[in-house]
Amino acid sequence: MGEHFAELLAGQDVDVTLAARRVARLSELSAKIAAEGGQADVIEMDVADPESVEAALKGRVFDTVINNAGTTASLPALEHGPAEIDAIIDTNLKGAFHVAPYR
Template identity: 45%
Template sequence: MSYPTLAGRTAVVTGAASGMGEATARLLAANGARVALLARRAGRLDELAAKIGADGGQALAVAVDITDQASVDAAADRVRAAYGQVDLVVNNAGVMLPNPIAAGRLDEWSRMIDTNLTGALRVIRAFTADLTGAAAAGRTADLVNVSSIASHVVFPDYAVYAATKAGLTQLSAALRTELGPRDVRVTNVEPGLTETELGGHIDNPELAEQLGGMFAAIPALTAEDVADLIGYTVSRRREVNLRQLLVLPTRQA
């Protein structure tokens, strides 16, 4: 899709190595934004940056671990050194590791909380001054948090994942009260069933099969569908904040 108002913007996309993050980075770059690609898999980022460059876009691959504040801060410094002040942040990185609470998987709980919620906060901490500075200079400034339908729809055995996404949704709402008066838009996106790599992280065979059954029964969203929604959202005039976006496959209730 074409969004001319994105030309000249400077964006950071986390979780850019695959799925919704990769698709969003591609869309932003295709519409003239400079895009910093943040994720842990450096090789994948380098490949994506090369593809974007071959298509005439601008992209910077920055390997980062969002569970480490020093890593995030170093990444932010590198982005600013290359592209200057950031005016668009897409917090997309996340992990989904379902299991019954009775399984007591503290390793999975810690990883989800540290990535999905605290990781998003680390990124916000690193770039809030950029966003408020861009807004103060009269430019459009956006913070987009990618949450999930699981933040408010109950799925058995996804309790901790859902809690992290509910926390991100509530964080987005609260941040609008702090950043909105400073002309920074905050948008929360909640996709339903979407084709990404998230399901590949599940180590519970029964739950993996259950998720596979959902994909067999319901034509899922693509990563490009979500990217297009993000592109539309951040291309509105700066006085318009699409604050909460719920996007589902047509057949998902």
């Protein structure tokens, strides 16, 4: 969904910033957007890590933020250990709060 939103916004002359842990994939999307006449910057960050978010976004303010980061695990809910639960909550819930101040 994030890729779709980025392409839609860039197609409407919105400057887009793509952020994720895996920048290679973002670089490909940025190149695709540029080839279609849009603008998309790429930033490496991990929404689950507040220090990573601050390092990537400090001093920047965005008009709109689309929090699209998410993770899951394939085990039944009660079979997850504490580390798996923390990883899911840190990304899916806390990640949105880590990024929100930059909107």
